[in-house]
Amino acid sequence: MTDTTLAARGVALDLLRDVLRKSVPFDDAFDAHPDLAGLEPRDRGFVRVLVATVLRRLGQIDELIQTSLAKPGLPKAAIHDMLRLGVAQLVFLNTPPHAAVDTAVELAAQRNAAPYKGLINAVLRRIGREGATLAAQQDAGRLNTPDWMWLSWRTAYGTARARGIVEAHLHEAPLDFTAKNDPAPWAERLEAALLPTGTLRRTTSGSVPELPGFDEGAWWVQDLAAALPAKLFGDLRGKRVFDLCAAPGGKTAQLAAQGARVTALDRSAKRLERVTENLARLRLEAEVITADAAAWTPEEAADAVLLDAPCSATGAVRRHPDILRVKTPDDIAKLAKAQGRLLAHAVDLTKPGGTLIYCTCSIQPEEGEAQITRLLARDARVQRHPITPHELGGLTEILNPLGEVRSLPGMLADLGGIDGFFVSRLRRVGA
Incomplete structure (x- = not known):
């Protein structure tokens, strides 16, 4: 030894x-x-x-x-x-x-x-x-899942779907990439599969900084689900976009690569350092501001706002199994209140006629569907702008009847799975 x-x-x-x-x-x-x-x-x-x-x-x-x-x-x-x-x-x-x-x-x-x-x-x-x-x-999946999580998922999605979630958590997630430009040429170089949404998926491990294209800033690591929200704005060239709660910056990079004028906001200066470092490696530009997104008041509203709200991250257990051990029901309640405040302010930051996208990497309905239901009930200035299967590369399994993305671990098993994620697209219709 x-x-x-x-x-x-x-x-x-x-x-x-x-x-x-x-x-x-x-x-x-x-x-x-x-x-x-x-x-x-x-x-x-x-x-x-x-x-x-x-x-x-x-x-x-x-x-x-x-x-x-x-x-x-x-x-x-x-x-x-x-x-x-x-x-x-x-x-x-x-x-x-x-x-x-x-x-x-x-x-x-x-x-x-x-x-x-x-x-x-x-x-x-x-x-x-x-x-x-x-x-x-x-019974591996059930034994490794805290009772409160199992009960919440069974209540929300039924026993069969909850079983699929906990079984998926037994396995580490594959490594996904978003290419700055055309992803097709990078599939072969990275020994990766090109998924229907444009994400590159690599099933073999390796040191990320040593992979082809890292030094030249051709791509960044980003899960299939996490890469979806920024794709749903449509043409962003020349438009002003706020990326709220932006760290670690994967979505900021997507927005900048699409030609938007991006302001990336986060309350953590330390976490924003990583955003700045990633943008530098990728040779992309964005304004980076340290501020509380629930209180920040810019001089003018934006054409598009992306709110990737702080959440319990229960959809990312495959990548972060510590979530099973450190999160509690009290955390969900506290986070849901903070998300409500952020979402209400995000409406104010969106121009009339503009688009607001809300997302979380949580599979708790309190942090996803319930937030949008409450917002629409209290604020007539926004309406749902349903997401279509075409925008998701035909992946209808992750689209709910209201036109929102609701992916769960256990879905898309034939592609290697997906993290749990919620995405809702809203349009600001009132002054």
């Missing part, structure tokens, strides 16, 4: 603690860990995959641990997390048993938990023998 091997597991243990006990988003915890820079790229990649696997499969892992303990009850938190890392390696990552068990035991010794070495060794050796068989008998 090398020092770097043990160091990688130690970082993974810290990250698991930060997410599960401090509710720190995984990406934030990962970027902030002081020891990551000292690891080789391969070890950093292993840390990310290991922690993501634990977060994605937590219900299954905990049931396996409980089944393998000689006495009821779970060990204290740090030991529990060491076991979780070991089980993830043994059952889901095909790590050789001796490596998974030995590193867990050594990690216990390193973290002042030597009295638990015997317990860790016994539990993991048993799971090494029986874990795969036991895991095959589990």
